[in-house]
Amino acid sequence: MAEAHQAVAFQFTVSPEGIDVHLSHVALKQVYLSGLHSWKKRLGRLRNSFVTGVYPASPASWVFVAGTILLAQFWRLDPSMGLIGKIQEHLPGRGCLSEPTQAVLCALAFATVLWLALILTMRSILKLLLSYHGWMYEAHGKMSHTTKVWLALVKIFAGRKPMLYSYQACLPRLPVPTIHDTMQRYLESVRPLLSDLQFQRMAALARDFEHSLGPRLQWYLKLKSWWASNYVSDWWEEYVYLRGRGPIMVNSNYYAMDFLYVTPTPIPAARAGNAVYAILLYRRLLSQEKIKPLMIQGTLPLCSAQYERMFGTTRIPGLEADRIQHVSDSKHIAVLHAGRFYRLRLYHSGRLLRPRELQAQFQHILDDPTPPVPGEEHLASLTAGDREPWARARRTYFGSGKNQQSLEAVERAAFFVTLDTTEQGLTGPDPGRALDRYAKALLHGQCHDRWFDKSFTLIIFRNGKLGVNAEHSWADAPIVGHLFEYMLATDAFQLGYNANGHCKGEMDPDIPPPQKLQWEIPEECQQVIQGSLRVARALADDLDFHTFPFKQFGKGLIKKCHTSPDAFIQIAIQLAHYRDKGKFCLTYEASMTRLFREGRTETVRSCSIESCNFVRAMMDPAQTPQQRLALFRVATEKHQALYRRAMTGAGIDRHFFCLYVVSKYLGVDSPFLKEVLAEPWGLSTSQTPVQQIELFDLKNHPDYISCGGGFGPVDDNGYGVSYIIIGEDLLTFHVSCKISSPQTDAHRFGAHIRSALLDLLALFSLGPK
Known part of the structure; x- marks a missing residue:
């Protein structure tokens, strides 16, 4: 070879x-x-570790402090108030040093201690300042004097030119809500969903829990919150993700789509070359910590911890629980095409392969006529099925020889690439249905052509369209979204293609081709593979998807209603769901808690008493537009209050989750917690945030807009709804549900969302475009 x-x-x-x-x-x-x-x-x-370790000060500030102390010594001043002399008395080896040298060394030692003390003081003050969240509850455009003073202090103590992880040590810990507050907020959230008798029963359970078992469990959570960086995140990762024994495909993984209207090149190898090169440029920025930490209002930092495992990360199956394996500096990627696996090296002569060189590497894979060996074609379906059979097969058949070496090449790769054999995007006579197929192709494909355990899989389709499928345990969607935005913008606006659609630049003809991975898969293992494939296909075939752009109006017109765009859409979804099913349901909206160290997500229970009152008014012909509008205002204000609570650590669902985990550790049963955590989320919703709008010039390039991403339904009889607010005039929705459910239909629900949005706008006497 x-x-x-x-x-x-x-x-x-x-x-x-x-x-x-x-x-x-x-x-x-x-x-x-x-x-x-x-x-x-x-x-x-x-x-980088040193620079981050001394932030919000800088290494240069030590020179200033040391210089000031030495200058004071020169002028016969003692700013240390005798401490320098004490240090000099205990200086080791002082007999070998002259008096001036001893004085300089002792002054530098004191300056260093003083500098470190100042750093710790600045960090403590900044952490205290970042614990204040009163600014979130003030009316838009109306800032109190307290908030103005607080904001000025934050700017003073926040330092200059932060690196990606500079603020990590300054972020406050996630607070533990009180049992009483959580009980009250929970009962308020379920009141519109329960009858009077059901609510009285649940209120009695809540009171009993609050005064009996609750305080005991709360004590352990308080103890953990003082000791751990975050009292939720490690348990959330382990028990919600890694201990799940069902398929992660559809149930956990999510996807992101390419540009909606534009495909920069129809040549798949070229698109793969530019996309992979852009991702590697992002990885370089990430390793050098040159990516700016995300900031709210340009001042308040968000936690960056989730970026650490973006590359070289794989979910390893286990019999009882999976684990996350992370490789810090992988120098290759794994590629799958037509059932064959390849190892593609990313460096040559100590440098990254250029886009044109990467294109040649991918073209070599596309042109390779070698067929897959028996069992290889459907091998990746092991990652799509149940976790326990995959864990047993990995231990039995992939623990030595060629299989072990090839599996390590896949699992230790920087990320995974699939050169898909299908065409996707706005193609064919029915573009709407084409987007549905595109969504399903990204979320599950053929169930054997993505490695669902990798942190993310880049998927390149035969017509040059692309997308990403991401594993959920290691990080949440905004982290992958940040990478995806950078990749799309760099590919289209910086790297580009020549007139023939090929990558630009030169190439070294001596670069060795990709290495085809070798497998020896016995018949018994092939049977396990086919079993996982059957499970995955049954899950994929039962998935209904409807992806559609809503072009009638967008954020620009919603803002004219003096309403939060997210609240506007969430209330519209509530109205659409009631029209679809004739009832209200427990609704999950994902909110981030990254204002706190190692924060991940919290739940906004979007179905509130106020939103239900508004929906009933919309369904009541006796209600006037003015009455409906007044109720709408109350509902959106309530939604914004719920969202702020979730962001500031006052949500209820993560608190309940951790209380339940403690109860299991203590070996005690709580009927109340069991019932709360068993309640189905009939609606699971999430907004895909646009985090780097500055990368896209929508004014001059209005067609270069992403379609966002989506996920599968959480409940067998419920809906999953993801949406993205793009620019001023476009919203895109991704609706999922189970075909087997007699209660759901993705296209029907999508039609209700469209009509609900238009009906809400009509309340303001503002016509769509």
């Missing part, structure tokens, strides 16, 4: 005359450059 010969750095033969050694200078050069590249990265990480 050509790649095997390229990897040999030296050869030797034994003859009667002795040992004859033949060194390959080309291979030795590659070894040298690779080592140089690794050491540069290590030194860079060491430097």
Whole structure:
């Protein structure tokens, strides 16, 4: 094999005359450059760790402090109030040093201690300032004097030119709500969903829990919140994700779509070359911590911890629980095409492969006529089915030999790439249905052509369209979305393509081709693979999807209603659901808690008493438009209040979850917690945030808009709804449900969402475009 010969750095033969050694200078050069590249990265990480470790101060500030102390010493002043002299008395080896040298060393030692103390003081003050959230509850455009003073202090103590992880040590811990507050908010959230008798029963259970078992469980949570960085996140990752034994495909994974109207090139190898190169540029920025931390209002930092495991991360199956494996510096990616697996090296001569070189690598894979070996074509379906069979198969059939080496190449890859054999996007005579197929292709594909365990899989379709499928346990959707936005913008606006649709730039013809991975899959393992494939296909075939752009109006017109766009859409979804099913249901809207260290998500219970009152008014012909509008205002204000509570750590569902985990550790049963956590989420909703709008010039390039992403339904009889607010005039929705449910229909619900949005706008006497 050509790649095997390229990897040999030296050869030797034994003859009667002795040992004859033949060194390959080309291979030795590659070894040298690779080592140089690794050491540069290590030194860079060491430097970044130091700069981040002293933030919000800077290394240069030490020079200022030390210089000031030395200058004071020169002028016979003692700013240390005698401490420098004390240090000098206990200076080791002072007999070997002159008096001036001792004075300088002791002054520098004092300056360093003083500098570190100032850093700790600044961090403590900044953490205290970031714990204030009163600004979120003030009316838009009306800032109190207290908030103005607070904001000025934050700007003073927040430092300058932060790196990605600079604020991590300054972020406050997620607070634990009181049992009483959580009980009250819970009962308020379920009141519109229960009859009077059901509500009285639930209120009695809540009171009993609040005064009996609740305080005992709360004590343990308080203890954990003082000790751990975040009292929720580690348990959330383990019990919600890693301990799940069902398929993660559809049930957990999510996807992101390409540009809606534009495909930069129809050549799949070229699109893959540019996209992978853009992702690698992002990884370089990430490793150098040059990505700016996300800030609210340009001042308040969000936690960046989830970025750490974006690359080189794989979910490893286990019998009882999975685990997350992370490789810090993977130098290859794994590629799947037509049932064959490849290892594609990302570096040559100590540098990243250029886009044109990556295109050639992908084209080599596309042109390879080698068929998959028995069992290889459907091998990836092991990651799509139940977790326990996959864990047993991995332990039994992939623990040694070729299979172990090939599996390690996949699991230790920076990320996974699928060169899909289908065409997707706005194609065919029915573009609406085409988007539905596109969504299903990204979420599950053929169930054997994505490695669902990887942190993310980049999918390149035969017509040049692309998308991403992401595993959920290691991070939430905004993290992958940040990467995806950068990749799309860099691909389209910076790298570009030549007139023939190929990647720009030169290429080195001596780069070795990708290495085809070798497998020896026995018949018994093939049977396990087919079993996982059947489970995955049954799940995929039961999934109904409806993806549609809503073009009548967008954020611009909603703002003229003096209403939060998210609240507007959430109330519209409530109205659409009531029209669809004739009832209200428990509604999940994802909110982030990244204002706190290692924060992930919290639930906004969007179905409130106020939203239900408004929906009933819309369904009552006796109600006037003025009465409906007044109720709408109350409903949106309530929704915004619920969202603010969730963001500031005053949500209820993560608190309930952690109380339940503690109860299991203590071996006690709580009928109240069991019932609360067993309630089905008939509606699971999420907004896809646009985080880097500055990367896209929608004024000059209005067609370069992403369609957002989506996920599967949480409840077998419910809906999953994802939406993205793009620019001023476009909303895009992704609706999912189960075909097997007699209660749901994705297209029917999509039609209700459209009409609900138009009906809400009509309340304001504002016509759509």
